[in-house]
Amino acid sequence: MLKRDIQGKFALHDDDYRQVRSVRLTDETWKALGIAAECLGMSRADYLEKVIKGNVNPSNTREKEPIDQAKATVVELATTPRQEATLLTLRDQVLRQLKLGKQAPSYKAALKALNYFIAALSS
Numbered sequence: 059m060l061k062r063d064i065q066g067k068f069a070l071h072d073d074d075y076r077q078v079r080s081v082r083l084t085d086e087t088w089k090a091l092g093i094a095a096e097c098l099g100m101s102r103a104d105y106l107e108k109v110i111k112g113n114v115n116p117s118n119t120r121e122k123e124p125i126d127q128a129k130a131t132v133v134e135l136a137t138t139p140r141q142e143a144t145l146l147t148l149r150d151q152v153l154r155q156l157k158l159g160k161q162a163p164s165y166k167a168a169l170k171a172l173n174y175f176i177a178a179l180s181s
Contacts, residue, residue: 076103086161087163089159090158090159090161090162090163091105091106093157093158093162094158094162094164097156097157097158142176142180145176145179146176149169149172149173149176152168152172153165153168153169156168
């Protein structure tokens with residue numbers, strides 16, 4: 059889990075020394091950040107670093123890549139009300155496995171994405 063040194067401080071993961079910084083967050087955001095980091099077994103700072111390093115080149119405008127029609131396949135699914143109920147049950151199971159509060163931003167984003175996915179399958 060979280061590794062600490064003799065003084066009780068978090069152990070360094072590498073030779074890079076981290077300066078102390080401050081961030082202004084709401085209580086809800088701070089709790090959500092703590093829950094997300096704890097689920098991954100790391101500190102909030104490690105989690106933030108991982109998120110930032112994962113998005114090395116963030117961009118709001120990306121060039122659209124041409125779609126290769128040979129590789130793209132379209133699958134049309136017709137869902138019945140029973141199948142849709144099953145999908146909603148599966149959605150709820152997946153969201154419970156995230157172990158996030160229902161007010162957490164990442165929970166809401168996952169719920170929204172899963173609802174769009176179910177809607178796309180149903181249409």
